[in-house]
Amino acid sequence: xxxxxSVQDRYEEILKKxxxxxxxxxxxPDEVTLxxxxxxxxxxxxxxxxxxxxxxxxxxxxxxxxxxxxLHPEYRFHMIGHLQxxxxxxxxxxxxxxxxxxxxxxxxxxxxxxxxQG
Numbered sequence: 001x002x003x004x005x006s007v008q009d010r011y012e013e014i015l016k017k018x019x020x021x022x023x024x025x026x027x028x029p030d031e032v033t034l035x036x037x038x039x040x041x042x043x044x045x046x047x048x049x050x051x052x053x054x055x056x057x058x059x060x061x062x063x064x065x066x067x068x069x070x071l072h073p074e075y076r077f078h079m080i081g082h083l084q085x086x087x088x089x090x091x092x093x094x095x096x097x098x099x100x101x102x103x104x105x106x107x108x109x110x111x112x113x114x115x116x117q118g
């Protein structure tokens with residue numbers, strides 16, 4: 001099986017599980033966002049997933065978001081790992097959501113940087 005078929009098979013299987021779980025919970029499956037964890041994965045696998053319609057990707061390193069987002073600005077990146085306050089400026093504006101805010105200080109820093117960046 002080539003990697004495209006493998007990515008496609010796994011993607012379709014996950015989407016089916018999401019649809020089934022959403023319906024079981026009485027939710028609209030279209031209201032659920034799948035965030036594909038792309039940390040440590042080559043850009044080629046992300047491109048295969050994107051060709052299938054997957055555009056939300058989770059990364060846990062700021063430098064990965066920065067260079068991958070520069071290559072594919074149409075992708076929506078999510079910060080899913082620990083974020084250091086000194087890296088906030090690099091992430092704000094490049095991510096759709098920071099999932100890993102673990103302190104009030106970090107939340108204030110993100111807010112301050114977001115306001116400054118508009």
